[in-house]
Amino acid sequence: MIEVYAPASIGNFAVGFDALGAALAPIDGSLLGDVAVVSAAQSDEFVCSGEYAHKLPSDASENLAYQCLVHFRAHVAPDMPSVKLELKKNLPIGSGLGSSACSVVATFAALDKFAQTNLSQVELIELMADFEAIVSGGRHYDNITPCYLGGLQITGDLIPDKSIALPVDENWYYVAAFPGFSLNTAKARSVLPKELSMHAGVEFAQRLSAFSSLLLTQRFDDALSIMQDDIAEPYRAPLIAGFSEAKANLPALGAEVVSISGAGPTLFTVCKTLEAAEKCAQWLAQNYINEQGFCHICKLDNDGTRQLTVL
Numbered sequence: 001m002i003e004v005y006a007p008a009s010i011g012n013f014a015v016g017f018d019a020l021g022a023a024l025a026p027i028d029g030s031l032l033g034d035v036a037v038v039s040a041a042q043s044d045e046f047v048c049s050g051e052y053a054h055k056l057p058s059d060a061s062e063n064l065a066y067q068c069l070v071h072f073r074a075h076v077a078p079d080m081p082s083v084k085l086e087l088k089k090n091l092p093i094g095s096g097l098g099s100s101a102c103s104v105v106a107t108f109a110a111l112d113k114f115a116q117t118n119l120s121q122v123e124l125i126e127l128m129a130d131f132e133a134i135v136s137g138g139r140h141y142d143n144i145t146p147c148y149l150g151g152l153q154i155t156g157d158l159i160p161d162k163s164i165a166l167p168v169d170e171n172w173y174y175v176a177a178f179p180g181f182s183l184n185t186a187k188a189r190s191v192l193p194k195e196l197s198m199h200a201g202v203e204f205a206q207r208l209s210a211f212s213s214l215l216l217t218q219r220f221d222d223a224l225s226i227m228q229d230d231i232a233e234p235y236r237a238p239l240i241a242g243f244s245e246a247k248a249n250l251p252a253l254g255a256e257v258v259s260i261s262g263a264g265p266t267l268f269t270v271c272k273t274l275e276a277a278e279k280c281a282q283w284l285a286q287n288y289i290n291e292q293g294f295c296h297i298c299k300l301d302n303d304g305t306r307q308l309t310v311l
């Protein structure tokens with residue numbers, strides 16, 4: 001049996017629409033992500049369990065994890081013995097935490113290990129991105145690669161091996177608050193402008209390249225000072241109840257950055273101290289999330305997708 005965990009991630013990371021993403025590790029040691037378990041069986045079977053399993057279609061053929069298994073058997077490992085695939089769906093759907101990417105990454109990584117197909121990093125990332133594209137309305141890697149590789153990744157087709165890890169300040173804390181309602185990624189993409197002006201395109205390129213260079217030269221405070229999303233946040237904020245109030249209130253509590261995680265509705269902050277992160281988390285718990293929501297103070301998950309059990 002192979003059991004693989006894949007962490008939640010913050011897509012876009014404010015300055016890198018579709019191109020930058022970070023994997024999350026709650027500081028209380030809990031796991032925030034999906035788990036795929038592959039074991040030998042008489043014939044292929046699929047089970048979806050976990051807190052959010054009931055939010056997914058009951059028909060296995062509509063579950064991305066099962067679709068990954070069907071694809072893997074047909075195109076990657078036709079000789080793989082029959083398996084039971086269990087997806088432990090621990091992340092809410094349409095959360096902005098890279099939920100579908102988590103299921104896809106955990107499943108392909110577990111199948112690759114079980115079948116000993118030893119796909120290369122690029123082969124696996126391409127496979128994973130194909131499936132992420134099916135549901136999100138656009139091919140992008142900013143949940144896939146941080147989820148798979150860990151850390152903060154600048155990522156896309158132009159980038160050698162699809163992804164390059166960027167350093168962050170070890171002292172930074174990230175507060176991720178899921179408000180408890182869903183926002184469909186395809187819908188959150190449909191409100192974005194189809195084209196950027198020349199000015200906006202140049203500014204986006206400047207901001208992302210400067211941010212990356214500043215991180216690589218350890219000028220972390222300068223990097224934080226330009227960490228702003230002009231591409232997606234202005235159009236998506238009206239879709240997320242409470243976001244504008246949070247953005248207005250959290251800086252006074254010590255948030256250096258307040259932005260939307262992925263397509264939303266999860267909000268994230270970057271804080272320089274644990275004290276500031278705790279104050280932000282408390283405010284968010286009282287003012288942003290409902291009974292179905294949750295809030296975690298996190299560091300980056302530098303391990304990415306990993307095996308929990310091998311039997």
Ligand SMILES: Nc1ncnc2c1ncn2[C@@H]1O[C@H](COP(=O)(O)OP(=O)(O)OP(=O)(O)O)[C@@H](O)[C@H]1O
Nearest residue numbers: 063064093094095096097098099100103135184185
């Ligand atoms: N294993 C799965 N995990 C998540 N979504 C799945 C899965 N299988 C099928 N789906 C379907 O894919 C769609 C995912 O929608 P969407 O892209 O909005 O969510 P998401 O990937 O969970 O969002 P986000 O990346 O913002 O966390 C939903 O319609 C959901 O029912």
Ligand SMILES: N[C@@H](CCO)C(=O)O
Nearest residue numbers: 011018142185262263
């Ligand atoms: N970069 C993507 C992340 C969501 O999956 C977006 O913002 O639409």
